[in-house]
Amino acid sequence: MYDKHILIEDSLHSSDGDRTHASVEVRMPYYRGLGLSMVEGVDLVVDGRPIPADATTFTVRGTTYPITGLAEVLDDRWEMGEPARIDFDAATPLGPGEHTVTAVVRLRISYMPVPGGGRDTKTLTLA
Amino acid sequence: MRDISRSGFRDHPSAEMLFVVSAIKRGVSLYSYQEEFFLRTMSLEDCIAHAASIGALGIEVIPEQSMTGHPHIPDDQIAQWRAWMEQYGTTTSATDLFLDTKRHRDRWLSHEEQVASVRSDIDLAVRLGAPVIRAIINTPPEVMRDAAPYARDNGVRLLLEVHAPFHYSHPWILEHLEVMHAEGGVGLGLMPDMGTFVERFPRVVSDRALREGGRKDLVDYIVDLYDDHGDTHALMDIVHYRGGGPVEMGLARQATHFIYRDPAEMLPHMDLIGHVQAKFYEMVDDTTEYSIPYDRIIPVFEQGGFSGYLSSEYEGNRHIEDAFEVDSREEVRRQHAMFATLLGEKPSTDSKA
Numbered sequence: 001m002y003d004k005h006i007l008i009e010d011s012l013h014s015s016d017g018d019r020t021h022a023s024v025e026v027r028m029p030y031y032r033g034l035g036l037s038m039v040e041g042v043d044l045v046v047d048g049r050p051i052p053a054d055a056t057t058f059t060v061r062g063t064t065y066p067i068t069g070l071a072e073v074l075d076d077r078w079e080m081g082e083p084a085r086i087d088f089d090a091a092t093p094l095g096p097g098e099h100t101v102t103a104v105v106r107l108r109i110s111y112m113p114v115p116g117g118g119r120d121t122k123t124l125t126l127a
Numbered sequence: 128m129r130d131i132s133r134s135g136f137r138d139h140p141s142a143e144m145l146f147v148v149s150a151i152k153r154g155v156s157l158y159s160y161q162e163e164f165f166l167r168t169m170s171l172e173d174c175i176a177h178a179a180s181i182g183a184l185g186i187e188v189i190p191e192q193s194m195t196g197h198p199h200i201p202d203d204q205i206a207q208w209r210a211w212m213e214q215y216g217t218t219t220s221a222t223d224l225f226l227d228t229k230r231h232r233d234r235w236l237s238h239e240e241q242v243a244s245v246r247s248d249i250d251l252a253v254r255l256g257a258p259v260i261r262a263i264i265n266t267p268p269e270v271m272r273d274a275a276p277y278a279r280d281n282g283v284r285l286l287l288e289v290h291a292p293f294h295y296s297h298p299w300i301l302e303h304l305e306v307m308h309a310e311g312g313v314g315l316g317l318m319p320d321m322g323t324f325v326e327r328f329p330r331v332v333s334d335r336a337l338r339e340g341g342r343k344d345l346v347d348y349i350v351d352l353y354d355d356h357g358d359t360h361a362l363m364d365i366v367h368y369r370g371g372g373p374v375e376m377g378l379a380r381q382a383t384h385f386i387y388r389d390p391a392e393m394l395p396h397m398d399l400i401g402h403v404q405a406k407f408y409e410m411v412d413d414t415t416e417y418s419i420p421y422d423r424i425i426p427v428f429e430q431g432g433f434s435g436y437l438s439s440e441y442e443g444n445r446h447i448e449d450a451f452e453v454d455s456r457e458e459v460r461r462q463h464a465m466f467a468t469l470l471g472e473k474p475s476t477d478s479k480a
Contacts, residue, residue, distance in 0.1 A: 001444075001445035001448070002165060002445075002448070004448070004449065005165065005166065027165070031158065031161045031165070031189075031192060032189055032191045032192040032225070033191050033192070033195065033197065034227075035227065035230060037230055037231060037232065038227065038229065038230060040232075071231075071232040074230070077191075077195070077196070077197065079195045080161075080164070080165060080191075080192050080193075081164065081165040081166065081167060082195075108229045108232070109229075110225070110226060110227045110228040110229040110230075110265060111225075111226075111263055111264065111265040
């Protein structure tokens, strides 16, 4: 559910002149908010290249966490429909213009025997 | 009397029942508006206002969907909620709790932690003014047992949702019933989800499979077997034998999670039933849900003397969002037009004479 709404349009931005640091905003494909410890990961693939998890961070309401450290976060949440900013380092500079971005959100939902989450692929223009 | 009078007078045909007021009340779970709420095209106030506008005055809420900061939702959000209930003439009919047994990556929540989680959600229900709490189906019976005294002390009732594929003679539910009967049904009870009465396979689900490239012969096989109320236990195996791929297998899995039981199976448990989640997938018009025979379900609640809320739970959005604009308000409006008719409410004064 909500898969097609994971990646937020117009949210791909570069944060440095070299265009190797960039960010994109994502929403959680679920009908309620979740504690961050139950967010198993937000995996990005940009132009066919997987971004390593340790090259990404997760930011909600101004607080930034390493993606690989979310499992330890017991006192913050990703609320329903709330945009989270994923900052990442690209191996090669991202040129201006369109990029194909895939986001896979992996969630640990207690009542489900199988992994939760969803995936979305969009063509986003680097602003 | 206010709630009862608002739910309208019955037009019951039999003489002895003439002019008897239906005790069943109408409400909406804000889960129903999740698509628009997620996309921020409806605010929380918009959701409450819509329910009120169609005479659905009991508002069920999932706090960790509609509010932020769960379980420590800030006082200003609670105060705003209570102000809206007053403003719109609505009441908090229920809150829904989840039990995050997998909160930690490397270990299951202990029994004591699970009970503490439920107690925390009881506190929240009290703050929001809810008399009953939906306990999610994965809540273990022993957690219900050990949380019951706290519920009783706080004047609320924990209601286990009876959600498909579970039903009233399922081992998991029987374990819960044992605990409830031992407790006396004061702090504990049941919340039937009408998804246990899916008589006909929801076409919004099978149509989606076709849109995703599912083979028509296998989709038809799954739907026909379900509609014949055939044995679905080996359905995934059969679809596999027939060369089904992920789409067909996914549809087969869904078919094993829908169930149709005789609504009369609820009658022996009516004293435990405190609230009803009126699940639906597609209102065909103002009188008919495609899959769930409400015209045969509501009489069971009448017969059993149920006096709580029928609380709309629209769940069609996830099956159509890929191809269609979701209009949760229209779906909920239609379901309540159907309920008003089935509950014998008189037409409102602004309709034609």
